[in-house]
Amino acid sequence: MTTISNFFREQAAKLQPKLVEMRRELHLHPELSNEEHETTARIRAWLEELGIRLLELNLPTGVLAEVKGELPGPTIMLRADIDALPVQEETGLPFASTVPGKMHACGHDFHTASMIGAAALLKERAGELRGTVRILFQPAEELAVGARAVIAAGALEGVSAVFGMHNKPELPVGTVGIRTGPLMASVDRFEIEVQGKGGHAGMPESAVDPVVVSSAIVTALQTLVSRNASPHHSAVVSVCKLQAGSTWNVIPDTGVLEGTVRTFQPEARASIPGQMERVVEGVAAGYGARAKLKWTAMLPAVNNDANMAEIMRAAADAQGLQVAEAVPTMGGEDFALYQELVPGCFIWMGTGGTEQWHHPKFTLNEDALAISASLFAEAAVLALKEIG
Ligand SMILES: [Zn+2]
Numbered sequence: 001m002t003t004i005s006n007f008f009r010e011q012a013a014k015l016q017p018k019l020v021e022m023r024r025e026l027h028l029h030p031e032l033s034n035e036e037h038e039t040t041a042r043i044r045a046w047l048e049e050l051g052i053r054l055l056e057l058n059l060p061t062g063v064l065a066e067v068k069g070e071l072p073g074p075t076i077m078l079r080a081d082i083d084a085l086p087v088q089e090e091t092g093l094p095f096a097s098t099v100p101g102k103m104h105a106c107g108h109d110f111h112t113a114s115m116i117g118a119a120a121l122l123k124e125r126a127g128e129l130r131g132t133v134r135i136l137f138q139p140a141e142e143l144a145v146g147a148r149a150v151i152a153a154g155a156l157e158g159v160s161a162v163f164g165m166h167n168k169p170e171l172p173v174g175t176v177g178i179r180t181g182p183l184m185a186s187v188d189r190f191e192i193e194v195q196g197k198g199g200h201a202g203m204p205e206s207a208v209d210p211v212v213v214s215s216a217i218v219t220a221l222q223t224l225v226s227r228n229a230s231p232h233h234s235a236v237v238s239v240c241k242l243q244a245g246s247t248w249n250v251i252p253d254t255g256v257l258e259g260t261v262r263t264f265q266p267e268a269r270a271s272i273p274g275q276m277e278r279v280v281e282g283v284a285a286g287y288g289a290r291a292k293l294k295w296t297a298m299l300p301a302v303n304n305d306a307n308m309a310e311i312m313r314a315a316a317d318a319q320g321l322q323v324a325e326a327v328p329t330m331g332g333e334d335f336a337l338y339q340e341l342v343p344g345c346f347i348w349m350g351t352g353g354t355e356q357w358h359h360p361k362f363t364l365n366e367d368a369l370a371i372s373a374s375l376f377a378e379a380a381v382l383a384l385k386e387i388g
């Protein structure tokens with residue numbers, strides 16, 4: 001008797017040429033965040049061709065679909081992202097981007113084709129499925145606004161668990177990285193306005209120099225992680241923009257700093273803005289200047305639920321894949337917003353490339369398409385069983 005695991009593996013192998021074709025079609029025609037209109041139309045057409053039911057998502061771009069099992073049970077969600085980046089492709093591949101300055105340099109074309117594959121496999125075994133699998137093709141991940149829009153549109157209502165992945169160039173094909181707890185960092189943004197007093201470069205005694213104050217703030221912020229955050233937590237504070245003045249002999253009036261804070265722990269994320277405000281205002285006051293911190297909370301950390309991670313491990317085992325302990329990164333992912341609402345697991349899918357995400361020469365090994373499709377079909381079946 002063929003087990004469902006074997007069935008998924010064999011069918012995924014048969015689907016592979018079609019998955020490659022879809023991935024390349026998307027790769028040829030990349031669209032930026034919230035502009036994924038043709039991508040949306042293509043995904044809808046492919047799903048319809050496969051007989052998969054489309055649901056109303058009520059967003060300009062993105063697709064929501066479902067495979068309803070014939071047996072009653074809970075609803076879980078598989079999520080792919082669909083947007084590309086403003087990067088000029090330099091891979092020289094025969095199916096390289098045809099759009100100047102735009103490229104699927106993060107591999108979201110791969111995620112999309114993989115999840116269409118998973119939906120197709122699940123559809124073939126709908127008779128034994130205990131519940132419903134919703135498949136989401138999310139827009140605008142790169143701008144960290146897509147998941148929020150999807151949630152506001154109600155796509156997560158009734159969903160008990162969510163699963164997703166990112167391709168991982170460092171991992172070989174056939175290996176998946178899975179981990180319980182934080183996998184990707186929270187992402188917040190700050191802006192600091194320094195108000196000094198401009199004047200003549202030769203007469204600093206009558207000015208309050210915002211260049212000096214801004215520099216002192218940059219230096220002082222370096223102690224936030226080393227002296228304020230707990231040694232048991234991990235955090236990054238990066239000042240990435242520093243602007244003041246317009247010429248060589250005038251002390252300017254103001255300075256502006258911008259940057260980002262990344263952490264894995266909610267406690268660290270909650271305490272840093274207050275500590276930063278104290279440092280910023282205190283340093284400025286010491287120089288007789290004023291400084292104001294503007295904090296923009298963007299994304300929580302991707303934090304994997306222990307039970308959902310266990311389901312992914314069991315699915316990977318059943319599919320004969322190598323499971324590695326996933327190495328966390330300080331990059332962010334708006335998948336985290338789904339995990340604030342329902343338990344979920346986000347994994348690394350080994351795609352064996354030489355370049356990192358967002359690089360103009362970013363590539364991936366397409367053999368991982370069928371592997372991803374059967375892994376997520378398997379995970380969906382296991383999750384419905386576990387949760388139901
Ligand atoms: Zn990206």
Ligand SMILES: [Zn+2]
Pocket residue numbers: 106107108166357
């Ligand atoms: Zn990405």
